[in-house]
Amino acid sequence: MLNLASYAVSDQNSRGRLHPESSPAPRTEFQRDRDRVVHSTSFRRLEYKTQVFVNHEGDLFRTRLTHSIEVAQIARTLARALQLNEDLVEVVALAHDLGHTPFGHAGQDALNACMSDYGGFEHNLQSLRTVDLLEERYGAFDGLNLCFETREGILKHCAPKNAAELGELGERFLHDKRPSLEAQLCNLADEIGYNNHDVDDGLRSELVTIEQMETVRIWARHSAEVRLAFPKITDRRLIHETVRRMINTLAIDLIAQTARNIAEAGVTNIQEVRLAKPLAAFSAEVYIEHRELKQFLRANLYQHYKVLRMTNKAHRIIGDLFRAFMDQPQLLPPQYQQKVKHNKPRTVADYIAGMTDRYAMREYQRLFSVGDI
Numbered sequence: 617m618l619n620l621a622s623y624a625v626s627d628q629n630s631r632g633r634l635h636p637e638s639s640p641a642p643r644t645e646f647q648r649d650r651d652r653v654v655h656s657t658s659f660r661r662l663e664y665k666t667q668v669f670v671n672h673e674g675d676l677f678r679t680r681l682t683h684s685i686e687v688a689q690i691a692r693t694l695a696r697a698l699q700l701n702e703d704l705v706e707v708v709a710l711a712h713d714l715g716h717t718p719f720g721h722a723g724q725d726a727l728n729a730c731m732s733d734y735g736g737f738e739h740n741l742q743s744l745r746t747v748d749l750l751e752e753r754y755g756a757f758d759g760l761n762l763c764f765e766t767r768e769g770i771l772k773h774c775a776p777k778n779a780a781e782l783g784e785l786g787e788r789f790l791h792d793k794r795p796s797l798e799a800q801l802c803n804l805a806d807e808i809g810y811n812n813h814d815v816d817d818g819l820r821s822e823l824v825t826i827e828q829m830e831t832v833r834i835w836a837r838h839s840a841e842v843r844l845a846f847p848k849i850t851d852r853r854l855i856h857e858t859v860r861r862m863i864n865t866l867a868i869d870l871i872a873q874t875a876r877n878i879a880e881a882g883v884t885n886i887q888e889v890r891l892a893k894p895l896a897a898f899s900a901e902v903y904i905e906h907r908e909l910k911q912f913l914r915a916n917l918y919q920h921y922k923v924l925r926m927t928n929k930a931h932r933i934i935g936d937l938f939r940a941f942m943d944q945p946q947l948l949p950p951q952y953q954q955k956v957k958h959n960k961p962r963t964v965a966d967y968i969a970g971m972t973d974r975y976a977m978r979e980y981q982r983l984f985s986v987g988d989i
């Protein structure tokens with residue numbers, strides 16, 4: 617690792633693990649966390665989970681696995697440029713979506729509705745629950761026993777009610793404190809990642825057109841640059857050249873503005889980072905363009921009738937599965953039978969949240985289709 621800035625998270629200033637362990641040398645503590653995430657069951661399942669599209673709809677689209685790898689790549693670039701902990705941003709990026717339900721945002725909304733009388737369902741909290749409790753790989757403890765700073769980075773948002781139950785980790789949501797700069801950057805790397813690949817996936821699936829994209833300023837100014845440099849470029853290459861320029865612009869702007877914010881705030885250590893205002897940020901101009909892109913995607917891609925049809929299907933599948941297991945918990949696989957006695961709704965939610973898109977569809981068929989017993 618390169619020299620870390622004084623305000624970076626390091627092995628030396630880490631608050632450590634819930635269950636103390638011996639040194640991971642020659643690895644750093646955060647390399648060990650990354651390795652644990654990469655070898656986990658929930659990480660492998662990300663390959664068959666989607667954000668906007670259903671996994672079986674085509675190989676063209678990003679899955680949560682490729683999304684997480686792209687976010688890790690962007691976050692590492694940001695961290696290295698700012699002399700922050702690259703190992704930490706890598707593990708946070710790779711783990712940030714582990715708790716996502718099948719069928720992307722639609723699945724999360726559906727499961728949250730099912731759980732409304734039982735404490736709700738938040739995918740960030742579920743990612744934390746996955747690494748803290750649900751992974752079963754070690755003799756000495758449940759979960760992966762990750763470092764405090766890794767867990768803090770995974771928990772991007774949290775309702776105050778839930779934060780109160782999380783002890784030290786939930787404190788910042790109750791007392792208006794910030795997470796590490798590494799966690800702040802991962803959050804924005806995630807946004808850079810999904811906005812840009814949703815543009816790419818949206819165009820390739822023809823749910824949005826290049827003409828529509830030209831109405832979005834950040835797209836228009838970069839595509840104009842590409843056309844000037846390559847007047848005869850094909851649409852396919854135009855899309856990639858434009859998207860990579862947008863990612864580059866956003867990353868460079870984020871690095872520069874964050875460096876300015878750090879200098880202005882004068883933070884010299886991690887404690888001061890936690891007490892300062894949010895320091896990782898885009899410049900005002902780029903922030904406006906970035907927000908405009910988000911709004912465009914919301915109106916034209918996420919609300920596209922083909923996407924809404926899938927959203928509708930996801931609600932039905934998740935709702936029906938939830939009700940069936942709540943009515944008859946004996947339908948759950950054997951490894952859930954013990955847990956379901958302690959907390960039925962949460963166990964059912966854990967089972968459903970862990971499903972991949974295609975597993976959820978097959979489970980639906982197994983339970984409800986007469987032709988497939």
Ligand code: MG
Pocket residue numbers: 683712713806810
């Ligand atoms: Mg994400």
